[in-house]
Amino acid sequence: MKFIVIEKEHRPHVALIRLNRPKELNALNLELMRELKQGLQELDKDEGTRAIVIAGNERAFAAGADIKQMAGKNSVDMLKIDQFSTWDQIRKTKKPIIAAVSGFALGGGCELSMLCDMIIASETAKFGQPEIKIGVMPGAGGTQRLTKALGKAKAMELVLTGDFLSAHEAEKHGLVNKVVPVEFYLDEALTLAQKISAMSPLAVALAKEAVNRSFETFLDEGLHFERKNFYLLFNSEDQKEGMEAFIEKRPPKFTGK
Ligand code: CAA
DSSP states (O other), X not given: OOSEEEEEEEETTEEEEEEOOGGGTTOBOHHHHHHHHHHHHHHHHOTTOOEEEEEOOSSEEEOOBOHHHHTTOXXXXXXXXXXXXXXHHHHTOOSOEEEEEXXXXXXXXXXXXXXXXXXXXXXXOEEEOGGGGGTOOOOSSHHHHHHHHHOHHXXXXXXXXXXXXXXXXXXXXXXXXXXXXXXXXXXXXXXXXXHHHTSOHHHHHHHHHHHHHTTTSXXXXXXXXXXXXXXXXXXXXXXXXXXXXXXXXXXXXXXXX
């Protein structure tokens, strides 16, 4: 892998993916996104991994899709390349993904953080959809996910002006889970991932799927979907172990079976 680095040594059952194009502020070119998709697919299959953190560096999570790679393209080129099809694959990741955001999370970078399940931000984080300033608009989910997170008025303002949202504003509007000083943001994200990785991986995967379904469906269908996943878990050993451990007043030992 050239543009991402996968590290597994930080916490048990937690994998960290670092975006690694620092000179270009981690601009998301096609190759980086392909590697990210592949890395996530491998980690999704890896039995030793239960939660994933995606981080950039202190200056930038990612400053958007690679403008230099897109600048000369026309609509037919863009349709043929279909660069966002890799994003559909990333969206299918079953394990929980936490974005650890410091510095710029702009355009595709903001969209990538919102594609993750949770966001831990450093106080220096800046979120925004500045595509309007370069004559286009968000293309990887920004108009949908930002609107769902912030509500129509604020999302419309950001998408139409390209203004940035500070970490504390993002927290106030519910876009991020927590804001911490820059020296702690990665540690905080890894700690959250570790906490989740102590749970039953089956229950985590089905619960993630059900929460995400609430964005994609009407309440009735969402409730039905949630209930089906809940009942399904009662065929797992982890459900038996988790409930027995509670009754026996001891910590559970989850195996993913
Ligand atoms: N694409 C390609 N290169 C980028 C980039 C991007 N999105 N963002 C930054 N870079 C490059 C810069 O060109 C520069 O390269 P050189 O040193 O070779 O000139 C390098 O990264 C450092 O950037 P700056 O010198 O601009 O750093 P700065 O601190 O002065 O400014 C910034 C930082 C405000 C983030 C500025 O770089 C910027 O505005 N970047 C573009 C942000 C943007 O418009 N993102 C949306 C892209 S479109 C998109 O994402 C579509 C979608 O929906 C998926």
